[in-house]
Amino acid sequence: MSPVTDPREAPLPARKPSGFSNLVLHLHPKLVPAAALPLSRTFGLGGGAAVLFLILAVTGSLLLVVYEPSPERAHGTVTRLVDEVPFGALVRNVHHWAANGMVLVTLLHLLRVFYRGGHLPPRRGNWFAGVALLLLVVACAFTGYLLPWDQLAFWAVTIATGMLEYAPMVGGLLLRAARGGADVGPATLARFFVLHVAILPIAMLLLLAFHFWLVRKVGGVILPEGSGDRASPRGALVPTSPNLTQREGAMALGVLAAVMVAAALWDAPLLAQANPGMSPNPAKAPWYFMGVQELLVHLHPALGAVGVPLLGVVLLLALPALGGRQPPTGRWFGSARGARHALVAAAVGAVGTAALVVANEPLRRAPPWLPGIPPAVRSGALPLAAMAMLLLGAAWLSRRRGATRIESVQSAVSFALASFGVLTLVGVFLRGQGMALVLP
Amino acid sequence: MTAPSIEPAAPDRRDFLGKVGKGLGILAGVELLAVVVAYLAPGKGGAGRGAALVVAGPVGEFTPSSVRAFPGGKFYLARLADGGFLALSSRCTHLGCMVPWDAKQRVFPCPCHASRFDERGDVLAPPATRPLDLFPVVIEGGIVKVDTSRRIGRARFEPGQVTYL
Numbered sequence: 001m002s003p004v005t006d007p008r009e010a011p012l013p014a015r016k017p018s019g020f021s022n023l024v025l026h027l028h029p030k031l032v033p034a035a036a037l038p039l040s041r042t043f044g045l046g047g048g049a050a051v052l053f054l055i056l057a058v059t060g061s062l063l064l065v066v067y068e069p070s071p072e073r074a075h076g077t078v079t080r081l082v083d084e085v086p087f088g089a090l091v092r093n094v095h096h097w098a099a100n101g102m103v104l105v106t107l108l109h110l111l112r113v114f115y116r117g118g119h120l121p122p123r124r125g126n127w128f129a130g131v132a133l134l135l136l137v138v139a140c141a142f143t144g145y146l147l148p149w150d151q152l153a154f155w156a157v158t159i160a161t162g163m164l165e166y167a168p169m170v171g172g173l174l175l176r177a178a179r180g181g182a183d184v185g186p187a188t189l190a191r192f193f194v195l196h197v198a199i200l201p202i203a204m205l206l207l208l209a210f211h212f213w214l215v216r217k218v219g220g221v222i223l224p225e226g227s228g229d230r231a232s233p234r235g236a237l238v239p240t241s242p243n244l245t246q247r248e249g250a251m252a253l254g255v256l257a258a259v260m261v262a263a264a265l266w267d268a269p270l271l272a273q274a275n276p277g278m279s280p281n282p283a284k285a286p287w288y289f290m291g292v293q294e295l296l297v298h299l300h301p302a303l304g305a306v307g308v309p310l311l312g313v314v315l316l317l318a319l320p321a322l323g324g325r326q327p328p329t330g331r332w333f334g335s336a337r338g339a340r341h342a343l344v345a346a347a348v349g350a351v352g353t354a355a356l357v358v359a360n361e362p363l364r365r366a367p368p369w370l371p372g373i374p375p376a377v378r379s380g381a382l383p384l385a386a387m388a389m390l391l392l393g394a395a396w397l398s399r400r401r402g403a404t405r406i407e408s409v410q411s412a413v414s415f416a417l418a419s420f421g422v423l424t425l426v427g428v429f430l431r432g433q434g435m436a437l438v439l440p
Numbered sequence: 441m442t443a444p445s446i447e448p449a450a451p452d453r454r455d456f457l458g459k460v461g462k463g464l465g466i467l468a469g470v471e472l473l474a475v476v477v478a479y480l481a482p483g484k485g486g487a488g489r490g491a492a493l494v495v496a497g498p499v500g501e502f503t504p505s506s507v508r509a510f511p512g513g514k515f516y517l518a519r520l521a522d523g524g525f526l527a528l529s530s531r532c533t534h535l536g537c538m539v540p541w542d543a544k545q546r547v548f549p550c551p552c553h554a555s556r557f558d559e560r561g562d563v564l565a566p567p568a569t570r571p572l573d574l575f576p577v578v579i580e581g582g583i584v585k586v587d588t589s590r591r592i593g594r595a596r597f598e599p600g601q602v603t604y605l
């Protein structure tokens with residue numbers, strides 16, 4: 001008896017795999033639980049990120065044929081690529097949109113895993129591998145950002161590497177190690193180039209193999225309780241080929257098509273060649289750093305540039321341990337109550353953050369209140385304490401109103417994520433010249 | 441040399457050796473990291489520095505309460521109302537953008553995160569936490585010169601930082 005009732009979801013009988021699917025099948029077991037097949041289990045996000053990585057590797061290798069990594073030549077080679085090389089603009093656009101898509105899809109994949117309890121034991125190890133992958137993806141996207149050596153690239157990288165200086169004690173050393181000197185220059189480009197085309201992609205490839213292996217080792221993706229019975233907790237098994245492989249193939253084609261359409265419609269930006277003497281106004285970071293950039297407007301740099309990003313990574317790593325001993329239910333948000341609490345927490349976080357941003361707009365230009373208090377306390381330690389209280393408060397309130405421990409942690413995380421999401425949106429759409437609030 | 445023992449090592453000894461092995465491994469990892477960072481971070485002196493004396497011009501060319509940009513040297517030469525000179529680095533102390541000079545409002549507004557500095561380099565509006573860096577000014581025979589090889593960080597403006605005739 002199959003647990004799947006929708007005839008469209010009914011499993012197909014096993015099929016002899018072709019040469020290509022033989023390769024794909026190497027990553028999979030022969031049989032998979034029928035309950036793992038519906039799209040809403042994973043939304044195919046992990047697989048989508050993997051496909052985007054392959055697209056990036058192929059288009060990146062093509063770019064390498066034309067691109068030259070020196071400050072004198074980089075911008076010229078990208079201009080030539082776009083203007084003269086046949087399909088050069090297309091290749092560059094595909095690389096650009098696949099890169100942005102990969103950051104986005106990886107973040108969505110993280111959310112999917114988290115809101116289904118996939119970060120809790122027995123998948124804790126793979127969550128840690130995932131956090132490392134996330135850092136690699138962002139590092140890859142950011143090192144690539146510098147390579148065209150235009151005004152956008154130069155100043156975004158100046159600002160982002162400048163943040164390292166606020167790391168306690170080793171800040172100056174880290175800054176010079178990242179830039180290869182006091183300022184962004186030829187040594188920075190050399191570093192970022194090697195990282196971008198060799199070190200980071202190879203590290204990502206190795207870690208991805210490990211990531212996939214761990215998914216398989218615990219018996220596949222997390223399933224909702226009640227997918228099977230006592231004897232076989234995962235329910236009925238169906239042949240991987242063609243049941244899973246066909247779905248994966250469709251997903252891969254969909255991702256490829258989406259990237260091609262984006263590449264055909266929108267060109268990757270290329271501003272004038274980098275000018276170290278003049279910052280553009282406004283100077284904007286890539287979108288996945290906009291939340292941090294918005295924090296920088298409001299907070300002491302040691303908190304905005306170093307503290308919050310570091311604490312964010314620590315929080316991600318701590319999530320499995322915060323979940324307690326209960327096993328996850330495998331349902332979205334744990335339960336209907338969990339979903340309600342997460343939604344309310346997210347709404348409060350979003351609205352509260354928006355209100356704070358607007359309220360601080362006149363304040364941050366006025367002379368500082370309480371001038372006797374040093375800025376490190378006024379816009380560093382105090383906001384940090386307030387953030388910690390809000391997070392703990394969200395978890396505590398949720399717990400008091402009947403949430404399980406996992407769900408209360410989920411409420412606090414939803415609060416933080418929504419808040420960061422609003423900061424990102426404000427940074428992307430509402431900041432104009434001189435970082436003033438403007439309508440889009 | 442003692443004969444190798446046939447019995448397996450006692451659990452606490454094996455434990456201990458395991459811990460030593462782990463500790464050495466971590467130590468080796470830290471050393472490796474330090475080597476990589478040191479390899480990547482050049483000395484503070486930096487390459488290509490050295491004599492970078494910019495001749496700004498005769499004293500008389502700079503009227504009091506004026507600010508003139510020297511884009512090549514990435515600094516502004518400010519002549520304060522009392523006739524003293526300050527050479528202000530144009531690199532924002534927040535995260536390193538180049539600040540323009542707004543002559544009408546008499547401020548340096550940073551385009552990146554909206555820090556504002558006055559003509560002495562002091563912070564008027566955060567997020568910057570330190571005033572603009574200085575370069576030493578020397579006046580020799582009525583000619584103002586700025587040494588852009590020596591960047592001076594400071595916590596606040598003090599009268600001692602100003603160079604007079």
Ligand code: HEM
Nearest residue numbers: 056057060061063064067096099140141144147148197201
């Ligand atoms: C796997 C091997 C990869 C190679 C060989 C490669 C190679 C390159 C090269 C040569 C460029 C410079 C051309 C240009 O700027 O237009 C570039 C740009 C870039 N790469 Fe990659 N890349 C790879 C993977 C990735 C990955 C995984 C990401 C992100 C997740 C990424 C993100 C970017 C970005 C954002 C740019 C800037 C493109 C632009 O918008 O101008 N790359 N890459």
Ligand code: HEM
Nearest residue numbers: 042046047049050110118126127130131133134220221222
């Ligand atoms: C390059 C980026 C990544 C790729 C290509 C990738 C790929 C995959 C794939 C294909 C799966 C199988 C299930 C699915 O498709 O969702 C998976 C599962 C998983 N991923 Fe990722 N992943 C990436 C990043 C991450 C990140 C950033 C995290 C979390 C921090 C993460 C944590 C996990 C966990 C815990 C599982 C097991 C979930 C379950 O069994 O339900 N991954 N990943």
Ligand code: FES
Nearest residue numbers: 532534535550553
């Ligand atoms: S770099 Fe000037 S305010 Fe941030």
